[in-house]
Amino acid sequence: xxxxxxxxRGFQVWWHLTRPHTLTASFVPVFLGTAIAAAISxxxxxxxxxxxxxxxxxxxxxxxxxxxxYYDYKRGLDNEHSVGIGGTIVRHGVAPKTIMMIALxxxxxxxxxxxxxxxMSSWWLAAIGLVCMLIGxxxxxxxxxxxxxxxxxxxxxxxxxxxxxxxxxxxxTGTVTLAAVLLSVPSMILVGGIMxxxxxxxxVGDTEGGRKTMAILVGRESAITVLSLxxxxxxxxxxxxxxxxxxxxWALLVLLSLPMxxxxxxxxxxxxxxxxxxxxxxxTAQTNTIFGFLLGIGLLISHLI
Numbered sequence: 001x002x003x004x005x006x007x008x009r010g011f012q013v014w015w016h017l018t019r020p021h022t023l024t025a026s027f028v029p030v031f032l033g034t035a036i037a038a039a040i041s042x043x044x045x046x047x048x049x050x051x052x053x054x055x056x057x058x059x060x061x062x063x064x065x066x067x068x069x070y071y072d073y074k075r076g077l078d079n080e081h082s083v084g085i086g087g088t089i090v091r092h093g094v095a096p097k098t099i100m101m102i103a104l105x106x107x108x109x110x111x112x113x114x115x116x117x118x119x120m121s122s123w124w125l126a127a128i129g130l131v132c133m134l135i136g137x138x139x140x141x142x143x144x145x146x147x148x149x150x151x152x153x154x155x156x157x158x159x160x161x162x163x164x165x166x167x168x169x170x171x172x173t174g175t176v177t178l179a180a181v182l183l184s185v186p187s188m189i190l191v192g193g194i195m196x197x198x199x200x201x202x203x204v205g206d207t208e209g210g211r212k213t214m215a216i217l218v219g220r221e222s223a224i225t226v227l228s229l230x231x232x233x234x235x236x237x238x239x240x241x242x243x244x245x246x247x248x249x250w251a252l253l254v255l256l257s258l259p260m261x262x263x264x265x266x267x268x269x270x271x272x273x274x275x276x277x278x279x280x281x282x283x284t285a286q287t288n289t290i291f292g293f294l295l296g297i298g299l300l301i302s303h304l305i
Contacts, residue, residue, distance in 0.1 A: 024285055025160050025191045026057035028292035032187055033168025035296030036180050039303035040247075041173045049120055049171050056113040056129075057164055059106040064136035066103035068147065070096055071140040075209065107133060121171040128167065135159055148211040152199065157192030182241060186234040186254075186295070190288040193230040197264065197284040200224060201274050224268045227284070231261035234291065248302030257290035 034050050037043050073096055114129045135155060139146045146155050165184035166176050199206065199215040200223050207216050215223035238254050241247045260283045267280035 023058050023061055024289040025156075025194055026061035026164065027054060028289055029161060029164035029184075029187050029191070030054045030057050030168045032292045032296045033165035033180070033184070034172060035299050036165070036183050037169045037172035039299035040179045040183075041169075041177065042303070043173050045172060046120070049117060050168070052113045052117050053168050053171060056110040056117070059110040059113075060133060060136050061160070063103040063106035063110070064139055066099050066106070067137055068140040070099050070103070071145065107136075117171055121174065125167065125171070128163075132159055132163065147195075148206075148213070150212060150214045150217055153192035153195045153214055156195045157188040157190075161188035161191035179246065182246065183295070183299075186237050187288075187292055189230050189234045189237075190291060193227055194281075194285050194288055196223065196227050196230065197268075197281045200227065200268060201277050201281060205274075220272070224265065227268070228261075228265050231265070231287065238295065248298065250298035250302040251295055253294040253298040253301075254291050256294055257287055260284075260287040260290060 030050070030053050034045060034053075038045050110133065111129075114126065118126045118129075135146070136159075138144075139152070139156070140148075146152055162181075162184040165187050166180055169180045170176055196215065199213040200220060203213075203215050203220055203223070206213055214226070218226065235254065235258070238247075238251050242249055242251055264280040264283035264287065267277055267283070271277050271280075
């Protein structure tokens, strides 16, 4: 029995190391880009390419999280009192070099999948994929980490939100259309929102650690207002596309996800302690997941009927 419990704890440590709540930031854009290809461009879906893209994106996201874990420890930002699922090194005694090795192995697997994707679509994607992987490393690695700057939300949103949607669309259609770009905008904003919510929670610790995130520069209350605007613009964007008759009314299914951002903002306004605002981060991530999933489903329904 003791061995079973220890094994479960071991699995939980490694599972937490991937920061699973952030993996939706890679899963949803792939699904959305593929749904846009099926519904708007009316292309038959190559499911092998879809799953290859999905797994590669999640591997890169998990590796990026591990780079974050490694460099936060190296820079002294993580300690035994850190809140959240980071801090695996200091709380569970995992060797830093082990985490770096796993992250690089994940990158290697993603690279192999990327070669298959390029062979089946276009080798131009190789350059784009390598840039995405480099950004994943530089997000917390290198002399000037992106995550420690005011541009973390912009870069993560552009790459993980819009970029992955458009790549997923391209590998199915061989092109990128204006409709695909417009429909990827909310994904870009909401992925940036996940990063902003994380920075709002960590504003005290990040300030002490010398970071210059957007949340630190504008202040906590203004950062919460910015996050609110992220949510508002995302919903209004889809409503606007429906009004101008660019997409079907079925896209308004995204409105079913409204309770999630409302809960997130309410918690951020009511609490300041990192532990107390953890549910707000969960609701922010769920907003991205449910919004993107409902948008993709709405587009597919409109295509099928």
